[in-house]
Amino acid sequence: MNTYWKNKRVVITGGTSGLGKALALTLDSYEARVVIIARNRDRLKETVNHTNIHPIEGDIANKYDIHRLSGEAIGILGGIDFLFNNASYLGESPLRLLMDTECEDLEQVLTTNLVGPFRLTKALLPSMLMQHQGTVINISSDAAVSAYPQWGSYSVSKAAFDHLSRIWHEELNAQGIRFLAIDPGDMHTPMHLAAIPDADIDDLYQPDDVARRLLDFLSVEPASDQVRYSSREWNLERAI
Numbered sequence: 001m002n003t004y005w006k007n008k009r010v011v012i013t014g015g016t017s018g019l020g021k022a023l024a025l026t027l028d029s030y031e032a033r034v035v036i037i038a039r040n041r042d043r044l045k046e047t048v049n050h051t052n053i054h055p056i057e058g059d060i061a062n063k064y065d066i067h068r069l070s071g072e073a074i075g076i077l078g079g080i081d082f083l084f085n086n087a088s089y090l091g092e093s094p095l096r097l098l099m100d101t102e103c104e105d106l107e108q109v110l111t112t113n114l115v116g117p118f119r120l121t122k123a124l125l126p127s128m129l130m131q132h133q134g135t136v137i138n139i140s141s142d143a144a145v146s147a148y149p150q151w152g153s154y155s156v157s158k159a160a161f162d163h164l165s166r167i168w169h170e171e172l173n174a175q176g177i178r179f180l181a182i183d184p185g186d187m188h189t190p191m192h193l194a195a196i197p198d199a200d201i202d203d204l205y206q207p208d209d210v211a212r213r214l215l216d217f218l219s220v221e222p223a224s225d226q227v228r229y230s231s232r233e234w235n236l237e238r239a240i
């Protein structure tokens with residue numbers, strides 16, 4: 001049990017699957033107060049027995065949802081200590097070469113992975129700025145750094161997301177807002193299955209394990225100016 005998280009007010013986009021769900025359930029067990037945002041109502045309803053988790057239905061890629069989502073989240077929690085911009089879209093599966101990528105698909109990936117989180121962050125920041133504290137964790141990927149063929153749209157979105165985090169940090173760190181871009185590493189989740197259907201599950205980390213370790217890492221407050229962390233940097237315990 002990590003007592004740091006008790007009563008912390010946390011918003012997680014994409015809290016119904018994979019890493020986001022694992023973060024929400026772990027935080028629930030730590031008695032944090034958690035809002036999760038996702039589109040599928042049935043999966044949101046699965047959290048009904050978790051008293052510390054408050055589901056909100058919405059699409060971060062839809063600009064008309066953002067003010068309702070941020071308003072409801074602040075209304076439920078009263079303020080925000082942590083925002084996990086975790087939800088993301090891989091692009092059309094199977095993944096394809098840039099030459100075969102529809103421009104509209106690239107647009108949708110950027111809207112979901114970059115513009116949507118930017119809008120949500122902007123909408124929630126005033127609440128953090130009023131408190132003079134808050135942490136925004138933008139979930140990155142090694143695809144942000146490595147140029148993997150066929151991962152073009154997603155990679156570009158994550159690289160831009162990393163740099164967005166660095167600029168946010170430069171602009172707002174002095175006002176008490178911390179921005180982090182964290183690569184969680186390869187995990188056994190539906191997104192990974194869609195990207196690499198024949199991956200060896202033994203090579204992947206379980207999202208529950210990643211969530212617990214990530215929350216441990218965040219609770220010791222990395223004090224440096226480092227914004228982006230590769231999975232090896234933040235998760236020394238599991239580095240191989």
Ligand SMILES: NC(=O)c1ccc[n+]([C@@H]2O[C@H](COP(=O)([O-])OP(=O)(O)OC[C@H]3O[C@@H](n4cnc5c(N)ncnc54)[C@H](OP(=O)(O)O)[C@@H]3O)[C@@H](O)[C@H]2O)c1
Nearest residue numbers: 014016017018019038039040059060087088186187189191
């Ligand atoms: N899995 C890996 O190996 C891996 C590796 C590196 C980085 N990552 C990153 O880790 C994060 C979590 O990935 P994951 O594998 O856990 O994904 P996942 O299992 O596919 O879960 C994605 C979550 O995001 C939600 N979501 C997707 N689009 C949304 C939208 N437009 N609005 C609101 N919610 C939306 C989904 O719910 P709905 O569909 O109901 O909306 C779901 O709850 C992502 O940022 C991903 O890029 C993953």
